[in-house]
Amino acid sequence: MELIDKLEQLKDEIRKVVVGRDQEVEMMVISLLNDGHILMESVPGTGKTLLAKTFANVITGKFSRVQFTPDVLPSDITGIQFFNPKLQEFELKPGPVVTNILLADEINRATPRTQSSLLEAMEEHQVTIDGHTIPLNTPFLVIATQNPVESQQGTFQLPVAQMDRFFIKLSLGYPDINEEKEMIKKHRFGTEAAEIIAVFKEEDILFLKQELRKVKLADVVEEYLLKITRETRNHGSIELGISPRGTLALVKAAQGRALVKGRSFVVPNDIKEMAPFVLAHRIYLSAEASLTMTPEKVVEDLLESIPLPVEAEV
Structure with missing residues (x-):
């Protein structure tokens, strides 16, 4: 590709x-x-x-x-x-x-x-x-x-x-x-x-943005993503969970990872890999939890607690 x-x-x-x-x-x-x-x-x-x-x-x-x-x-x-x-x-x-x-x-x-x-x-x-x-x-x-x-x-x-x-x-x-x-x-x-040569031109970026929108998200993968973001709003250590903007950001990030890996569809691992980069800075821990944990650690534990879907139709 x-x-x-x-x-x-x-x-x-x-x-x-x-x-x-x-x-x-x-x-x-x-x-x-x-x-x-x-x-x-x-x-x-x-x-x-x-x-x-x-x-x-x-x-x-x-x-x-x-x-x-x-x-x-x-x-x-x-x-x-x-x-x-x-x-x-x-x-x-x-x-x-x-x-x-x-x-x-x-x-x-x-x-x-x-x-x-x-x-x-x-x-x-x-x-x-x-x-x-x-x-x-x-x-x-x-x-x-x-x-x-x-x-x-x-x-x-x-x-x-x-x-x-x-x-x-x-x-x-x-x-x-x-x-x-x-x-x-x-x-x-x-x-x-060393001299750096420009690789991406504006037309390349515009074309790839169009391709990104075509990346598919199966229902079972979407449900897995929503389990993650919604759990941040109910987690005992989290005072402020992921906003709808954050949910959409995770969707886009997963589509982006699929694209750069050469796929036209999102797999659950795309979501799991991108979640720490997209979610950790968007959550705020309770005062008690912040004494012993970091947002990154909470997101890591949360991801481990939610099983990956076994397979997804695309």
């Missing part, structure tokens, strides 16, 4: 500068095809920004980056209307959000007010500046990075509404010893600055 070949080409390009992130790259492709947004979280120095920038480079389109700090204002993201003294009239100056790929670097270092300025763009693919609405480009993808809130000073936890608008959350762990050796090798021989 052509998509499989293109996906491998994309991985090869990213491997020129990024080591050991094949699964994360696949998840990012799935998010891109679903017009979803990505939240990357890990401790500093694990390559979040490098991966985001490199992914943007392999996709043809406009790229913008915003380094979030406490003094960044909403207008720094969305844009402003200013008075031009030469023309004696007001002019609209769109901000960096008017792009294809927006890297929101260290988003949790901005104030909640500034974080919320992205809500309209992420949900409706448009931005409003002093009453003027500007439609955003297609594709439009926010790749936000953040450091763990608990261990960092000077950070602001993302609001519930903001978290629910991120399609997937990727937690980048430390590389294994062989990957770290490869990083040292790239640094020693200067290959970390």
